[in-house]
Amino acid sequence: MDEQSLAPRQRFPRWMLAGWMATAAVVGFHHVPTANASHSHTGWNQVHIATIHGNDGPVGGGSGPGSQDEEYCVMSSTSALPAATIAPFIEQTLAKLAFNIIWDGAADWRVDLWRAAKFCNQYTTAERNRIELEFRVAESWASLCGGEQYACVTAVNPVTDSSGRHQHYMYMNAHLKREQMAAMGDRARKFINHETGHLVGLKDPGYYGDCMHSVMHNNLYLSYGCTDPVWHPTSSDFVSVRNIANRAN
Ligand SMILES: [Zn+2]
Ligand SMILES: [Zn+2]
Incomplete structure (x- = not known):
């Protein structure tokens, strides 16, 4: 493993991550989720990408990501699945399938995902800090x-929302296993879409039986009794992300 390239962006100390995980654990313990929509973080600490509330430019248009869009890069530390192989699949999953099953364009294009031209570890630190x-x-x-x-x-890097009522994060990272991605089929899409749901603020099931037609509450949570095999975001997921973007969660 290339420790250097996998390390969190260097200007952020590791305690921030540890602090977030401790906070998230407390939030997860104390909140009893509702049963009819996929769950989001509420209160002060909301684990979602800071740009989710804003929009730039024309719907799905423009020549590059604006300051309120979500640019993303892909990298791999395993030669068994190079970034050049998996990156186009991740992009297809996020942005190039039917509109009702992709995250790109969610919440009236406040989720506007742009794949960076290079792999994450090919950028300078300054460039990478813009993604x-x-x-x-x-x-x-x-x-x-x-x-x-x-x-x-x-x-x-937690930052305070312009509302002053919650904090969210300048950067978020999805960590995917090569084994989960290798077949590059619906199972891989299930992991990509589930983790992306976290990036835009959705939570895992909170208790046994907390199941619904949602990429966050699917059979990845068989241990919670969830059996729905859905691998893409669903209408309840989109409703929840719209509420997060609207600060109405
Ligand atoms: Zn926010
Ligand atoms: Zn999860």
């Missing part, structure tokens, strides 16, 4: 994600 989201593929994220079987997201 909001990173999708990172590795053989294992056990130490970061809390177990060998897990993918997860991390959030760094």
Whole structure:
């Protein structure tokens, strides 16, 4: 593993990540989610990308990402699945399938995903710090994600929303396992879309039986009794993300 290229952006100390995880654990413990919409973080600490509330320019148009769009890059630390192979698949999953099953364009284009031209680790630190989201593929994220079987997201650099009523994050990263991506089919899309749901503010099921037709509450949570195989964001996911963007969650 290339420790250097996988490290969080260097200007952010690791304690921020640790602090966020501790806070998230407390939030997850104390909030009892509602049963009819996929869940979002509420209160002061809201784990979502800061740009979700704003929009730039024409719907899905323009020649490049604006300051309120979400630019993302892809990288891989495993030669078994190079970034050049998986990046086009991630882009297709996020932005190039039917509009009602992709994250791109959600919440009236306040989710506006732009793939960066190069891989994350090909940028200088200054360039990389202009990219909001990173999708990172590795053989294992056990130490970061809390177990060998897990993918997860991390959030760094909390900033206060313009409303002054919550904090959200300048950068978020999705950590995906090579094994989850390798077949590049619906199962891989399920992981990509689930982790992207976290990037835009959605939460996992909160308790056994907390299941619904949602990419956040699907059979990735079989251990919670959830059996829906849906691999793409659903109408309830889109409603929830619209509420987050509207600060109405
Ligand atoms: Zn926010
Ligand atoms: Zn999750």
